[in-house]
Amino acid sequence: MKNFFRAFCRNKGGLVGLTVLALVTLLAIFASWIFPDSPWDMVNAPYMPPLSEDSLLGTDTLGRDIASGIAYGARVTLVLALVSTAVSVLVGITVGAIAGFYGGKVDQIIVGFIELFQTIPGFFLAVVLVAILTPSIGTVIFAIALVSWPPLARLVRAEFLSMKHREFVEAAVLSGQSNLRIIMTQILPNSLSPVIVSGSLMVASAILLESALSFLGLGDPNTMTWGYIIGASRSVLRDAWWMSVFPGIAILMTVLAFNLVGEALNDAFNPKLARKRTS
């Protein structure tokens, strides 16, 4: 574990990403202390530019504070992204493990099912789903999870296919261990590192997906999100740039941070490859 942490820290980008994520998380946790008013409250005059009195990042068309919106939006964005990723990782691992371990007919059926999902453009599927199911936090999570599990299932399946014929797995079969036990204790722990890496990248794409949905007005109407702020102010982009730029920067930084962390994790799991890349 110590070695792992040291390997992770060797990647400077990963440390930067981790720092940014820590700041975003702190902002999300302490949002209600820093900004006691609700982000929906009209606390100031509309169209206040950044650095004006009582509003650091300006206000929007209705006089709502942008900084407060970003802080509260961080909460929703992070929770949504993490929960939907967790759901799709769980689904992806289960489906991929079953396909890879049992092979044959089971595998063919599951791969066909995965391909069905992969032929439909993910974003459109998410839009349609949320539109049909009426937007709420639950349906947004459901839609994001549904469009992001297939690549992970493929990854896990490929890992299982290559692990299945390793000698230690055959030894476990010979010693009479049950299939579930072999999957859980022999194969899964050994194929987890690529899953963790792609999981962290999936969080990033979930944030983008969620922002895009909110931008189109398909987010939960009761929650303040980054995508919503941008969407609400898109018509005044030329007159009031700050309304969309600051939440945009928030999205950019967070997504970038998750990507950097994902890459650093990858390097830490495959230290040999990482060293080659830097030299």
Added chain:
Amino acid sequence: MTALLEIRDLSVSVVQDGPSTPVVQGVSYTVNRNEILCVVGESGSGKSVTAHALMGLLPEGELQISAGSIRYRGRELVGLTSKDWYGLRGKSFGMVFQEPMTALNPIMRIGRQVDEVLERHTELPAQARHAKVLQLFRDVMLPEPEALMNAYPFQLSGGQRQRVVIAMALAMEPDILIADEPTTALDVTTQAQILTMIKDIQTRMGIGVIFITHDFGVVAEIADRIVVMRRGQIVEQGAASDILNRPQAAYTRQLIAAVPHKPQGKAAVTEASPMIVIDKVRKTFRSDKGRQVLALDDVSLTIQQGETVGLVGESGSGKSTLGRTLTGLILPDSGSVKIDGRELVGLSRGQWREHRRQIQMVFQDPYASLNPRHRIVDAVAQGPIAFGEPRRKALTHARELLELVGLGGDAGDRYPHQFSGGQRQRVGIARALALRPRLLVADEAVSALDVSIQAQVLDLLKTVSGQFDLSVLFITHDLRVAAEICDRIAVMRLGELVELGRATDIFYRPQHDYTRRLIDSIPGRQWSKPDLSDAGSSEDAIAYAT
């Protein structure tokens, strides 16, 4: 004789901050024109690192030459720039690696690959190059060189591929050919052909050959002079006949003593009722494209209680398939496998479970056969726990077994990566024994090990099979090893069982042509290993060949 290459006090160390222990330390040897110098050593002895150092092929940023000199025809090579090396490699040095498949570009015709070397280093016109490639292919004795020019690597056999690699190394007519374990990945009959060819080319061209190997049989076959290495240092060097017959250093004596050789045979097992009866088992593998390989062609074999049966064959002979069929990892197409008269073929997974613990397996690759994330005591105890033994009792028993295979103390609490290959193989044996099986299938269980470790693991197998009254099906490509520990040997070829008999009969009086060929191919057959048990080693050689 003139020295082509002189290595003086060469040390190679790991690149790192602060002091580091050298990988190779103070190595000196010379390579002369017109001779084969064998560098012998076990894994980690520094024999390959030295060879890479003198080709200027040390991995940059990882290893570096820290002291000493390498002189080629009086020219100092240490400290050359990569541009200077470019001219030297190919023209002065040719190199042959262990794995011929990875040394060739899989999507380029082999004629073109050899041609490319000539194109890069010479001014020859295309036609002259073509003639030269043909000549090279004839030199390495490839069949139908004209036709083979247009073949791709995957269309060739392993031995043919290695010949192409050697042809490439020889293309620029180098003075020195460096061969790093060139026959280790090949079957024994192919190995014999390649060894003859290398020897032949060396005499014909009068070049110096550095031949790196771990196998004293191979050494006895081709060496003019020998360098024995251990832990980065030279233990002993001298003329081949001296070292082979009168080794001085204790380590060399130990290495030679460990070479399986001249089996004594075991006492005949008293006829008991057969425990395992394999009857007309047949298995065909089909690829998606409809290609069929008949891996087992009506194979029948019986194994008695307490008997060790060797299953010998080259790659693709179906020997591993038979072993896996016994353990139920592969289902045969037809035929029957009976244990104590009860049929195993066609049982469901649940029904198999009852018999599962009676047949256990020891795997080939000690690095792949243990789960890297489990402590070894857990790895050993998992089987009994799966069969319902209480955890505490299974763990105690596992520790006893580890003690039995020589891994006592706190070894059980450690993880596989903390053990050497030989120790891991011991864990594999303990794991198989934990279920108290009656038949142990050992699939190339010692092939990946160094010769001295191999001897220890074989001893352990012998001991436990006696102690637990185990039957062992010992699968190997090495007839020498099989003859040493087996009661009976079955020889397989292309899915067929061609000969079956007492180990000593097979070894000294083979009946089938193929068995005879296998025995003729054993490297170093003419060398009669000195008896190292007494101090004055005997010189009178008794040829035991057919």
